[in-house]
Amino acid sequence: MGTGIAQAFLQSGFDVVLVGRSEESAKKGLDLMNAGISKAIAKGSLKESDRNNMLSRLKVTNKYDAISGSALVIEAVSEILESKISVLRECEKYAKGSLIATNTSSISITLLANSLANPEMFIGMHFFNPVPVMKPVEIITGEKTSQKATELAFKFSEMCDKTPIKVKDYPGFVANSILMPMLNEAILLLEKNVATKEGIDAIVKLGLRHPMGPLELADFIGLDVCLDITNSIYKATKDEKYKPERLLVEMVEQKKLGKKIGEGFYKY
Ligand code: CAA
Numbered sequence: 001m002g003t004g005i006a007q008a009f010l011q012s013g014f015d016v017v018l019v020g021r022s023e024e025s026a027k028k029g030l031d032l033m034n035a036g037i038s039k040a041i042a043k044g045s046l047k048e049s050d051r052n053n054m055l056s057r058l059k060v061t062n063k064y065d066a067i068s069g070s071a072l073v074i075e076a077v078s079e080i081l082e083s084k085i086s087v088l089r090e091c092e093k094y095a096k097g098s099l100i101a102t103n104t105s106s107i108s109i110t111l112l113a114n115s116l117a118n119p120e121m122f123i124g125m126h127f128f129n130p131v132p133v134m135k136p137v138e139i140i141t142g143e144k145t146s147q148k149a150t151e152l153a154f155k156f157s158e159m160c161d162k163t164p165i166k167v168k169d170y171p172g173f174v175a176n177s178i179l180m181p182m183l184n185e186a187i188l189l190l191e192k193n194v195a196t197k198e199g200i201d202a203i204v205k206l207g208l209r210h211p212m213g214p215l216e217l218a219d220f221i222g223l224d225v226c227l228d229i230t231n232s233i234y235k236a237t238k239d240e241k242y243k244p245e246r247l248l249v250e251m252v253e254q255k256k257l258g259k260k261i262g263e264g265f266y267k268y
Contacts, residue, residue: 001076001131002018002074002103003018003029003033004036005103005131007033007037007040008131008132010057011054012161015058015059017058017059017060017066017070018030018059021062026062029060033055033060036132037050037051037054064093065094067095067098068095068096070098072099072152072156073095073099074103075091075101075102076103079104079106079107079232081112081232084112088100088116088122099156100118100123103124103125103127105126105176105232106176106229106236108171109122109124109169110142110169112142113142113143119143119144120146121148122144122149123141123150124138124167125164126138126140126175127162129221135162135163136162136163136165137162137164138175139153139157139164139167140167140168141166142169171233172229172232172233172242176229177233183226183230183248184241184243184248185214186214186215187218187245187247188247190247190265197265200213200214201215215266216265216266218248219266219268220258223251224257226248227249251264
């Protein structure tokens, strides 16, 4: 998600700093970005000449001090409360006065803000995968988010050619409140042998006109990411419909994490 968000802002003419947790992950971020740009060129939405222009405005590093002076900082680490808090605190330290956003899929903005020094300039900006292609951004305000921060989040989203939509600070917001039970249900149907994985996906694609079937989509998002999100919503709501299916837990335990590692419900 981090490289996708960076690519989208670069495509819209922004200067971007991409901070990885290590030199190795920062380098991986650059490789992913190049692959994303190649994909956009292949699709005709970018030209080869755009690549150099975009990369000339990108700095890739593992040092937080590079974000100092940024107008907007977007955190996009794993959907784990402690990880997010620790990264957001670093962001606040180096980007004083900036708008700081979290790309959380499900965690309460007010809860995250409680650990920050300046909750007025903190907001949720939830992007969708693949970010360069998908239009919506869920904009989620916490109890202390200022009007100025909200207006800036809308403005930056629009400048990045996205459609910002205001959403209440509710576990899973809108998208994942709807998506996670659907993915869980598809996994349950597979566990119960109601149809093959290909059959389940084909019915949803052809019958419900979704661009991807749910099992293909879960692989695309990452099964570990799906598990973290649904666990986070389940923890907050105690609603059984968010309790992860056994097969999802098992697959993550077996490190079958989806497309990014070459195996999930499908092999890639
Ligand atoms: N820039 C970067 N990457 C791009 C791209 C672009 N302009 N266009 C496509 N891609 C990437 C995709 O990530 C994917 O990656 P791989 O190269 O590793 O395969 C690949 O291109 C797929 O492209 P295809 O050519 O195979 O397919 P497509 O272009 O016809 O459609 C799609 C791709 C837009 C992903 C379409 O299948 C789709 O809309 N799928 C549903 C996506 C969806 O539901 N996203 C939301 C997920 S939920 C979420 O993100 C929120 C959350 O919190 C979990």
